[in-house]
Amino acid sequence: MNSEPWVTAIDVARYLGVVKEAVCRWREQKGLPVLKIGRLWKCQFSNVDQWVHAGGADDEIQNARDQN
Template sequence: MTNTENRWFSIHAICEHLGVSRDTVYKWIDKHAMPAHRMGRLWKFKKDEVDEWVKAGGAAAEEKKQESGDKK
C-alpha cells in the first residue's frame, strides 16, 4: 500500500472520491454510521474504511429500511 492510499482524506477529497456532496457525507456520518474520525473541528476519512462501508451497503441499507417503512 502506498502512502497516498493510506493517508487521511479530507471531507473535500472523500466527496470527490465518492461523487457526492458535503451534505450527503455529513448525513451519512450522522445517520448511517459512515466511518469518519473527528480531529478537532475537521472530519477525516480512511479511504479503505469508507470503501468497505460502501461495499457493505452503507447508506443504501438504511435508505431501504426507511423506504419500506414509508410504504406501510
C-alpha cells in the same frame, strides 16, 4: 503501520461522486466511519470503500449523484 492518508469530507465526496452534504449526512445518520481530529472529521478511503460495499450508503448514493 498504515500510511494511508486521512482525508476530508470534500475529498470523500469527490471520490464517490456525490455532494459534501451527502457525506456529512452519512456521518451523522448512517455511521460513515470517521475520526474527529481536533475540530475536523477525517476518514480513510479504504474505510469508506468497506462501508459502501457493506451497504452503508444504501440507495442514497444514486440520489446524491443525481443532485450534482
